[in-house]
Amino acid sequence: xxxxxxxxxxxxxEQPIIQAGMAGGVTTPELVAEVTRAGGLGTIGxxxxxxxxxxxxxxxxxxxxxxxxxxxxxxxxxxxxVAEDVQSANEKLSLIHKELKLAAQPMPEKLPxxxxxxxxxxxxxxxxxxxxxxxxxxxxxxxxxKAHGVFLIGTATTVEEAVQNEQAGMDAVxxxxxxxxxxxxxxxxxxxxxxxxxxxxxxxxxxxxxxxVIAAGGIMDGRGILAAHALxxxxxxxxxxxxxxxxxxxxxxxxxxxxxxxxxDTAVTSIFSGKPARGIxxxxxxxxxxxxxxxxxxxxxxxxxxxxxxxxxxQNEPAFMSLWSGQGTRLSVQExxxxxxxxxxxxxxxxxESL
Amino acid sequence: xxxxxxxxxxxxxEQPIIQAGMAGGVTTPELVAEVTRAGGLGTIGxxxxxxxxxxxxxxxxxxxxxxxxxxxxxxxxxxxxVAEDVQSANEKLSLIHKELKLAAQPMPEKLPxxxxxxxxxxxxxxxxxxxxxxxxxxxxxxxxxKAHGVFLIGTATTVEEAVQNEQAGMDAVxxxxxxxxxxxxxxxxxxxxxxxxxxxxxxxxxxxxxxxVIAAGGIMDGRGILAAHALxxxxxxxxxxxxxxxxxxxxxxxxxxxxxxxxxDTAVTSIFSGKPARGIxxxxxxxxxxxxxxxxxxxxxxxxxxxxxxxxxxQNEPAFMSLWSGQGTRLSVQExxxxxxxxxxxxxxxxxESL
Numbered sequence: 001x002x003x004x005x006x007x008x009x010x011x012x013x014e015q016p017i018i019q020a021g022m023a024g025g026v027t028t029p030e031l032v033a034e035v036t037r038a039g040g041l042g043t044i045g046x047x048x049x050x051x052x053x054x055x056x057x058x059x060x061x062x063x064x065x066x067x068x069x070x071x072x073x074x075x076x077x078x079x080x081x082v083a084e085d086v087q088s089a090n091e092k093l094s095l096i097h098k099e100l101k102l103a104a105q106p107m108p109e110k111l112p113x114x115x116x117x118x119x120x121x122x123x124x125x126x127x128x129x130x131x132x133x134x135x136x137x138x139x140x141x142x143x144x145x146k147a148h149g150v151f152l153i154g155t156a157t158t159v160e161e162a163v164q165n166e167q168a169g170m171d172a173v174x175x176x177x178x179x180x181x182x183x184x185x186x187x188x189x190x191x192x193x194x195x196x197x198x199x200x201x202x203x204x205x206x207x208x209x210x211x212x213v214i215a216a217g218g219i220m221d222g223r224g225i226l227a228a229h230a231l232x233x234x235x236x237x238x239x240x241x242x243x244x245x246x247x248x249x250x251x252x253x254x255x256x257x258x259x260x261x262x263x264x265d266t267a268v269t270s271i272f273s274g275k276p277a278r279g280i281x282x283x284x285x286x287x288x289x290x291x292x293x294x295x296x297x298x299x300x301x302x303x304x305x306x307x308x309x310x311x312x313x314x315q316n317e318p319a320f321m322s323l324w325s326g327q328g329t330r331l332s333v334q335e336x337x338x339x340x341x342x343x344x345x346x347x348x349x350x351x352x353e354s355l
Numbered sequence: 356x357x358x359x360x361x362x363x364x365x366x367x368x369e370q371p372i373i374q375a376g377m378a379g380g381v382t383t384p385e386l387v388a389e390v391t392r393a394g395g396l397g398t399i400g401x402x403x404x405x406x407x408x409x410x411x412x413x414x415x416x417x418x419x420x421x422x423x424x425x426x427x428x429x430x431x432x433x434x435x436x437v438a439e440d441v442q443s444a445n446e447k448l449s450l451i452h453k454e455l456k457l458a459a460q461p462m463p464e465k466l467p468x469x470x471x472x473x474x475x476x477x478x479x480x481x482x483x484x485x486x487x488x489x490x491x492x493x494x495x496x497x498x499x500x501k502a503h504g505v506f507l508i509g510t511a512t513t514v515e516e517a518v519q520n521e522q523a524g525m526d527a528v529x530x531x532x533x534x535x536x537x538x539x540x541x542x543x544x545x546x547x548x549x550x551x552x553x554x555x556x557x558x559x560x561x562x563x564x565x566x567x568v569i570a571a572g573g574i575m576d577g578r579g580i581l582a583a584h585a586l587x588x589x590x591x592x593x594x595x596x597x598x599x600x601x602x603x604x605x606x607x608x609x610x611x612x613x614x615x616x617x618x619x620d621t622a623v624t625s626i627f628s629g630k631p632a633r634g635i636x637x638x639x640x641x642x643x644x645x646x647x648x649x650x651x652x653x654x655x656x657x658x659x660x661x662x663x664x665x666x667x668x669x670q671n672e673p674a675f676m677s678l679w680s681g682q683g684t685r686l687s688v689q690e691x692x693x694x695x696x697x698x699x700x701x702x703x704x705x706x707x708e709s710l
Contacts, residue, residue, distance in 0.1 A: 158619050159685065178533065179552035193619040197534035197552035199582060200573030200682035204618050207685065218555030227554060227582035230706055263559050264513050264548040327555035330514065330562065351585055355707060 007172060007212040007234035010151060011129060012068045014039030015345055016225070018174075018214060019337070020239030021072020021131055022182060022250075022324070023047030024309075029057055031247035031337055033064035038338040041235075043070040043131065048302075051117035058125045068128045070153070075135035075187070076115045079297045083107065089304050092293050096284060096320055100311045108303045123148045131155070134275070135187040136168045143169075153214065155185035157194040162205040162213070164188055174237050175205040177217025181240045181326035183277040184268070191276045195268075199231070206232035220331035222347020229348075240326040241344075245337040253318040257282075261329045272309070272322040274301030280329075283319035284308070362527060362567040362589035365506060366484060367423045369394030370700055371580070373529075373569060374692070375594030376427020376486055377537060377605075377679070378402030379664075384412055386602035386692055388419035393693035396590075398425040398486065403657075406472035413480045425484035425508070426477050430492055430542070431470045434652045438462065444659050447648050451639060451675055455666045463658045478503045486510070489630070490542040491523045498524075508569065510540035512549040517560040517568070519543055529592050530560040532572025536595045536681035538632040539623070546631045550623075554586070561587035575686035577702020584703075595681040596699075600692040608673040612637075616684045627664070627677040629656030635684075638674035639663070 008016060017040035021027060024045070032042030044061065046054045054071065061069055086107045097104060119141060122130050130145060131153035137145075145152060146169065154165030155174045165173045176185050177198025186194040196204075198217040206213050215228035216237040228236045242248060244255045257280050267281045271288040275298040279285065288295075295301045305322075312320035333340065363371060372395035376382060379400070387397030399416065401409045409426065416424055441462045452459060474496060477485050485500060486508035492500075500507060501524065509520030510529045520528045531540050532553025541549040551559075553572040561568050570583035571592040583591045597603060599610045612635050622636045626643040630653040634640065643650075650656045660677075667675035688695065 159617065160619075177552055177554060178550075179555040189619055193622075195533075196618050196682050197532055197573050198554040199532060199552065199579060200534040200575075200618060203576065203578050204683065204685045218552050220555070221558065223558050223586050224554060226585035226710070229710055230581035230585055231578050262514065263551050263555060264515075264544055267548075327551050328559065330559045352710060355581070355584055 010171070011041055013041055015341055016229070016235035017041070017341055017344065018070070018235055018237040019043050019242045020216065020237050021045035021047070021070065021133070022239050022243065023074070025249040026243060028247055028249040029060035029064065031242060031245060031249065032061045032069050034247050034337040035242070035341065036065045036067040036069045038341040040341050041068065041070055041129065043072050046071050046118055047074040047133065049118070050114055051121050054118055055121050055125065058121070058127065070129035070131055071122050071127050072131045072133060073115060073118050074133050075137055076113060077134070077298060078111060078113070079300060081108065081111065081300060082296070085296045086300065086304065089293065089296050089301065092288070092291055093304060093308065095287065096308050100308065100315065100317070100320060102307060102311050105304065105307050108300070111299060119145065122150060129153060131174070133183065133185050136165060136170070139168070156205065157184055157186045158189045158196065159204050159208050161186070161188045162209050166209045166211050170211060172212040172214055172234070173205070173209060174214045174216050175202050175233070177201045179218030179327040180216050181266070181278050182324040183273065183275055202228065202231040202233055218326055218328045220328035222344050222349070223351050224328070225344055225348040226351045240328060240332060241340065242337060243325070244332045244334050245340055246335065247337050251313040251316060251321060253316045254321055254323050255334070257318050257323045258325045258329055258332050259334060261325065263327050263330055265329065266325050266327055270301070271295060272302070272305050274298030277322070277324060278326060280323035280325050282321070282323055365526070366396055368396055370696055371584070371590035372396070372696055372699065373425070373590055373592040374398050374597045375571065375592050376400035376402070376425065376488070377594050377598065378429070380604045381598060383602055383604040384415035384419065386597060386600060386604065387416045387424050389602050389692040390597070390696065391420045391422040391424045393696040395696050396423065396425055396484065398427050401426050401473055402429040402488065404473070405469055406476050409473055410476045410480065413476070413482065423483045425486055426482050427486045427488060428470060428473050429488050430490035431468060432489070432653060433466060433468070434655060436463065436466065436655060437651070440651045441655065441659065444648070444651050444656065447643070447646055448659060448663065450642065451663050455663060455670065455672070455675060457662060457666050460659065460662050463655070466654060474500065477505060484508060486529070488538065488540050491520060491525070494523070511560065512539055512541045513544045513551065514559050514563050516541070516543045517564050521564045521566050525566060527567040527569055527589070528560070528564060529569045529571050530557050530588070532556045532570070534573030534682040535571050536621070536633050537679040538628070538630055557583065557586040557588055573681055573683045575683035577699050577704070578706050579683070580699055580703040581706045595683060595687060596695065597692060598680070599687045599689050600695055601690065602692050606668040606671060606676060608671045609676055609678050610689070612673050612678045613680045613684055613687050614689060616680065618682050618685055620684065621680050621682055626650060627657070627660050629653030632677070632679060633681060635678040635680050637676070637678055
C-alpha cells in the first residue's frame with residue numbers, strides 16, 4: 001500500500017494517522033509526543049485550555065519530540081448567560097451533586113474566552129499544524145496563522161461544511177462521520193441532518209473539494225485505515241482508538257467503559273456540554289435526558305457540568321463522567337500509542353495485500 | 356484487486372455486487388436479469404408480493420437469464436389489528452387523501468400473509484439464493500430451504516443480530532449500516548441503538564461471525580466497494596445505486612429526487628410503514644411526523660399508506676411517495692444496470708491500483 005504523499009509531505013508525517021485533539025485532559029503531552037515519534041500526528045486537545053496551560057503542554061511535548069504536532073482549538077461561541085436558565089439547570093444537576101457529595105455549584109458570571117490567546121501561543125511556539133472544531137476562524141485569523149506558516153485543518157460533517165472550510169482557506173479538512181466519538185463538529189447544518197456515516201460522507205466530500213480530506217468516524221484498525229484511503233481520504237483521524245492507549249489521560253473508568261462496551265452502547269447527547277456529542281450511555285446521560293429540560297447552550301452547560309465530571313473522574317465513577325466514544329468500541333485495544341500505530345499500519349498493509 | 360473467492364464461488368457470481376431486494380416494484384424483472392447478466396446478483400424484492408406475483412416475476416427473470424438470482428422476503432409480523440387505531444390513523448391520513456383527490460380508504464380487515472407461500476414458490480422455482488429482512492425464519496423453514504439447496508442470506512444491523520443469523524443457519528449475512536436507504540433490518544435491538552455506521556459495523560461483525568459478511572449502507576461506487584472489501588466484507592449490497600438505473604421500476608419522480616438530492620436530505624421515519632426506514636424528506640414525512648400521532652405498527656401502517664403511495668406514483672407526485680434513499684445520493688448516476696456494474700468494478704480496480 002503506497003500512501004498518498006501530498007498531505008503527508010506537507011505535514012512531515014511518515015504515517016497517515018492523526019490522533020484526534022480530544023479535549024479535557026485525554027491528550028497528555030506523553031500521548032501527543034508518542035504519536036508524533038511513531039510517525040503520526042499527535043494533537044493537543046486545547047479546546048478548554050487557557051493560553052498558559054496550552055503553552056505549558058506544548059513545551060512538555062517539545063521536550064519529548066522535535067517532530068511535528070498539532071493543536072486543536074474550538075472556534076468560540078458567546079451566547080448570552082441568562083441567570084434564570086443557569087439557576088434552573090443547576091437545580092436539575094443538584095441531583096448529581098448530591099450523589100457525588102459535591103457542594104452546590106456557583107453560577108458562572110462570564111464565559112471563558114481563550115481563542116485569540118490560544119492562537120497567539122500557537123504562533124509564538126511555532127506550531128506547525130492547527131485544527132479547528134465547531135466552525136471556521138475569521139478571515140484575519142486565517143490570514144495571520146497562514147502568514148506564520150501554520151497548516152490549517154478544518155472539521156466538516158457535511159459536504160457544504162467542507163466546501164466552506166476550503167473557501168475559508170483551510171489547507172485540509174476532516175470529514176467527521178456519524179460514527180465518531182465526542183463532539184459533533186457540525187456548524188452550518190442542523191445536527192440531526194448532519195449525521196452522515198463515514199462510508200457515505202468521505203467520497204462525497206472528496207468529490208467536492210480540492211484540499212486533502214482526512215476521514216474520521218468509526219476508524220479503529222488497519223482495515224478502517226485502508227477503507228478510508230479507498231474512499232479517497234489522504235489520512236485518518238482517530239480518537240477512540242487512542243483514548244485507551246497507555247499514554248491516554250482519560251480516567252481509568254472511562255477507558256474501561258470503552259474497552260468493555262459494544263457498538264450499540266453509545267448515544268449522541270447534548271446534556272454534558274450543550275452541544276451534541278457521542279458517548280457511552282451512563283446514568284448521568286439517562287437521568288438528564290429523561291428530564292427533558294431545556295438546558296443552556298454550549299459552552300454554558302459545559303461549565304455547569306464540569307465540576308461534576310471532574311469530581312466523577314476523581315472518584316473514578318463512570319456513572320457521572322462524559323464517556324466519549326465512537327461506535328467502533330469492540331475494536332479498542334489497550335497498548336502503547338507507538339505500538340498501536342505500528343500495528344495499525346501493519347494491519348493496513350496486510351489487508352491491502354489480501355485484496 | 357483480487358476479489359475474495361469463497362462467497363462468489365458459492366453464489367456463482369463474477370462480481371461481488373448484490374442488487375438489494377427493494378420492495379414495491381423497484382426490482383423489475385429487467386433490473387434483476389440485467390444485474391445477473393452483468394455478473395452480479397440480481398434480487399427480486401418480494402416483500403409485498405403474493406405468491407402468484409412472485410412466481411410470475413421469477414418466470415419473467417428466467418426468460419431473460421439462466422444465471423443465479425435471489426429473492427428477498429420479509430419475515431412476517433402479525434400485530435393485532437385494532438379497529439379504533441386504524442380509524443384514527445386513516446383520519447389523519449385523510450389530509451393526504453384530499454390532496455391527491457383519493458377516496459377515503461376502507462379499513463383492512465386482516466393482514467396479508469404471504470411468507471409461507473413465498474417460500475414454497477422459491478423452492479418450486481429452484482431459486483438459488485433467498486435473503487431475509489426483519490428477522491430470521493423459523494428453524495423448520497431454514498431446514499426446508501437448505502434441504503432444497505437454497506443459499507440463505509440474513510440481514511443484521513448490529514453484531515448481535517449477525518451472530519443470531521449465523522446461529523440460525525444463515526449462509527451469509529448483510530451488515531446494514533446506518534447510511535442505508537429503505538427499511539432498517541433491525542429485529543433484536545431498539546431501532547435507535549442499531550444505527551451503526553457501515554465503517555464501524557462491518558469490521559465488528561466480521562470479527563464475530565464465521566459466515567461471509569456482505570456490506571451495505573452508503574456504498575455507491577467503486578471506492579465504496581473497495582472500502583467494504585478492506586473492512587472484511589466478501590461482497591456489497593447496493594440499493595440506492597440501482598434505484599436510478601435504467602431498468603429500475605421506481606417512479607420517475609423518485610429517481611429524480613435521488614439524483615437531485617444532497618447527503619443531508621434523507622431522514623429515518625416510521626410514518627410510511629410503521630417501521631423505521633430512510634428516505635428523502637418530503638411533504639408526507641414532514642406533515643405526518645409533525646402530528647406526533649401514535650401510528651399503528653408495521654405492517655398495518657404500510658397497508659394504510661399504500662393507496663396514497665400508489666396514487667402518488669400514478670400522478671408522479673413525489674410529495675406523497677416514500678422516497679427511499681441512502682445517504683450517498685450525490686453519487687447516484689442514471690445508467691443501465693449492466694453498464695453501472697462494469698463501471699463500479701473498473702472504479703474499484705483503479706482505486707486499488709492507486710493505493
